[in-house]
Amino acid sequence: MAATPHRIVIENCAIATVDAHDTEYASGHIVVTGNRIESLGPGPAPRDLPDVARRVDGGGHLATPGLVNTHHHFYQWLTRGLAQNAGLFDWLVALYPTWARIDEPMVHEAARASLAMMARGGVTTAMDHHYVFPRGCGDLLGAEIRAARELGVRFHAARGSMDLGTSDGGLPPDFAVEPTEDALAATEEAIDTHHDPSPDAMLRIAVAPCSPFSVSTRLLREAAALARRKGVRLHTHGSETREEEHFCKERFGMGPTDYFESTDWLGDDVWMAHCVHMNDADIAAFARTGTGVAHCPSSNARLAAGTAPVPALLRAGVPVGLGVDGTASNESGELHTELRNTLLVHRLAGGEKAMDVRRALRLGTHGGARVLGRAGETGSLEPGKLADLVLWKLDGLGHSTIADPVAALVLGPPAPVTLSLVDGRPVVEHGRLLTADEDDIARRARDQSRRLARIAAG
Structure with missing residues (x-):
């Protein structure tokens, strides 16, 4: 007979469930059994x-679903703080020669650091879009997968690709791109080796050619067909800058959204990062097809890309989640700061009613789960859902005078994480990782960053 799973009970905390009704409790409880939420409610x-293994007194805390990151580039942890005053295209041109020198040890340590920073800040489901595969660099996707397994974070690995180098009119150097056939074969192998379609999956794979200006039309079309044949999701960058729009019109005779639709890249199994420069017709196409958006406000600001039309996307019914993006364009590497930045950016652009604290929290939790195709499993606190949740400390100096706990979380300084559960298992307690040594991660990442800089310098 199988052993009865032990229960974890969290009580006396405020709860924001982020369910369909935005149910909240000023003081309530959550019962976790195994890797699922068994029950929750007031009092x-x-x-x-x-079989209660542990009771947690959540007095002075807010419980929310774990944050869901929908766009990242882990390897960029090693190149933070560079090209500080460049827009996207100049920034890419400056950094691609360095990124083209990465190898497996570098990517493993960058992934550990990126995941550790996010987990410590309340992320329970992470995603990474890795698309740089220099020849002879080792198993870069496997390095990321190992890191996520070590740290205990739910992980969506998007196997990216580029086949359009500078000699073919693309941005990346030729030695940083793959032949089209190799990219497709490696992507299919990643799916066959790693993808877990089960509802409890800790690891899923997505098909993710990089962008219109680094990928051939053939690769886009065949990658879409591959993803649908294998039953996995598709991800890419879209409509990030005005330069991208001009590139698409000059090269393909149409804007990015029309180009993506012509290559079978719109659909409810697709999500795109950024989507900053979209007109009404673009938004309508995303809404009609169910295509999702990973909104990255800090990165968009760092690269002066613009402000994505998120309020209009939401009004149209487009799925929208939040993304850190790579830490070479968002050096903080944290998603919980994106809650606040989302609210501030959209109020600057659209006025005081453009975004509120609860909508920002929804984007970072349920919205992200919806974008990744997992809203039935995670992203809200409801009986039967996966026990991915965070207990935020709000009775300290930075938050104690904000009576509304959701406002305290979103508008206040980054809140300490007293407890983070992923799949029912504690990953963070009292602001520190339980699954790895943060000081060791920092040291190893620094060493690999310096090693990459030496190699790139020649």
Whole structure:
């Protein structure tokens, strides 16, 4: 007979469920059994629950679903703080020669650092878009997957690709791109080796050619067909800058959204990063097809790309989640700061009613889960859903005078994480990782960053 899973009980905390009704409790409880939420509600938990392994007093805290990151580039952890005053295209031109020198040890340590920073800040589901595969560099996707497994974070690995180098009119150097056939074969192998379609999956694979200006039309079309044949999701960059729009019109005779639709890259199994420069017709196409958006406000600001039309996307019913983006364009590497930045950016652009604290929290939780195709499993606190949740400390100096706990989380300084559960297992307690040594991660990442700089310098 199988052993009965032990229960974790969290009580006396405020709860923002982010369910369909935005149910909240000023003081409530959550019961976790195994890797699932068994029950939750107002007041204390029943005292006669059997098999309780742990009771957590959540007084002074807010419980929310774990944050869901929908766009990242882990390898960029090693090149933070460079090309500080460049826009996207100049920034890429400056950094591609360095990125083209990465190898497996570098990517493993960059992934550990990126995941550690996010997990410590409340991320329970992480995603990475890795598209740089220099020849002879080792198993870069495997290095990321190992890091996520080590740290205990739910992970969506998007196997990216580029086949359009500078000699073919693309931005990346030729030695940083793959032949089209090799990219497709490696992507299919990644799916066959790693993808887990089960509802409890800790690891899923997506098909993710990089962008219109680094990928051939053939690769886009065949990657879309591959993803649908394998039943996995598709991801890429889209409509990030005015330069991208001009590139698409000059090369393909149409804007990015029309180009993506012509290559079978719109659909409810697709999500795109950024989507900053979209007109009404573009938004309508995303809404009609169910195509999702990973909104990256800090990165967009760092690269002066512009402000994505997120309020208009939401009004149209487009799925929208939040993304850190690579840490070479968002050096903080944290998603919980994106809650605040989302609110501030859209109020600057659209006025005081353009974004509120609860909508920002929804984007970072349920919105992200929806974009990744997992809203039925995670992204809200409901009985039967995966036990991916965060207990934020809000009774300290930075938050104690903000009566509304959701406002305290979104508008206040980054809140300490007292407890983060991923799949029902503690990953962070009292602001520190339980699954790895943060000081060791920092040291190893620094060493690999310096090694990459030496190699790139020649």
